[in-house]
Amino acid sequence: MKHQDQTNRAARQILQSQLSVDVEDVERRRLYKADFALEIPFTDEQRRALNEAALSRKEPVGRVLARVVEAPDPGSGKDIEVLTGWETLNAHIEENAYTRWAKVSLIDASDADAVFYGIQYAYEEAKIAGYPVTAIEFAEAVLRARQRFAESIPTVTDMAAALRIGRPTLANRLALLEKLCPHLINLTRRGQLPETAAKAIASLPNEKQQIRYAKRYLRNPMPIAELYTLIQSGSPSKDPKAPKNDEESPPLHPGEQAFASSMADMLGVPVELTPLVDQAWRSQMRLRYASAQELASITAKLIQLMAGASNVQGEIVLTPRSVEQLMALTTPE
Incomplete structure (x- = not known):
């Protein structure tokens, strides 16, 4: 496992080192957003900052990565697929509505490389920039990519290889969407339930149990190892701070x-x-x-x-x- 992690890390570094490409002017009419690209949940303040930055620059804020595709986007005929930075590009275009051109970094990318740049690379960059992106948005992007590249990247193992991450890491992130109940998915998306705690709680077989342990964790957060131990004990009520008879949520009146x-x-x-x-x-x-x-x-x-x-x-x-x-x-x- 350690060797695989090192291999994936080296592969990510190689791909990132290939990004020293020149920014090019391309026609806006050729640009469209990759449907599998990571969706970044910008706050209102962050969106305002993007728009304000677009007013004072002649190019988008940050790097916009795109690739030329052989088969144009169905229905629109556009042939340059934007993998990262669509939000900053869009803010720039809105503030420069009369220009025909936009500056992007065009790269040569296979389907697997496009998945890496559009999801994993974008995820890492968003984290560094302080945007509130979570494993939930990551997993949602992967599900879209699996649908899009069902033929060229057919399995979860192939998708993990394309992302240059371990298969267990990918499986754990996907499990949040597949196994966690909708309300706890929303709490994780909003950052109220930490991803590590969500991963542990997702191992529980039904929504009622997940809610009980989430309530226990949020009332008195604990180390994740302790949360796993608590789950294995089968009793979320082992909490000295818990009120009596608080193991279950109150019945409907x-x-x-x-x-x-x-x-x-x-x-x-x-x-x-x-x-x-x-x-x-x-x-x-x-x-x-x-x-x-x-x-x-x-x-x-x-x-x-x-x-x-x-x-x-x-x-x-x-x-x-x-x-x-x-x-x-x-x-x-």
Whole structure:
């Protein structure tokens, strides 16, 4: 394992050393964002800083890596795929709306190299720059890359080799999306649940147990080795600071139970209320659907029910399987 880590490290250094390429002026109409590229969750303050920097420069802030592809982007005909720095490039273009040209670093990159630059290299650079990127965004990018390069990079082992990281490292990051419950994925994405703790909690077999151990960890953070020991003990309540009878989340009170039942009757699908770790255990409503037609029906009924509400906000969380299905449907042949 140590030898493999050294090999991957050397491979990453070689690829990074090849980036001393000249910045070129290319036509904006030829540029498009790589669909598998890492999505960096900039804060509002960071986005404002990018826009302000774009006003005072004649080129994008930081390095923009791109490659010329043999098969142009379907539908648009664009043939220069931007692997990193799309956000900074876009900020520059918006502030220089009348120019036909943009400055990028064009590199020769195979599919495997493109995956490295677009995900692993971008991830490392974002971390160094202080952007709030996590293993969740990394894993999401890898899932998109696996769909995009299903033929040239067909297995997880091949993908790890393309990223120049160990297969266990990649498998652990993917496991966060595949095994961690949606609410804890969001906590990890926001940095409230450390990635190391999320990795340990993802080993638990069901959402109820994951929530219990996450609550225990967030109430009194501990070394990760201790968290693993606690998980193996099978009792998250071994906490001297915990209030009595706090091992389980509180049961639904009668009003919540009645609400869940009435919503299930109105929407015609199972309705489940689950607690949120970071919001004083307030409940989240989950709706399960079995087909696209059922989803459309749920959506229409919700729109009707909430038509009189103002400032309606929320989120839709899809399982990894649903994401794979959507990617298969939306990815051009």
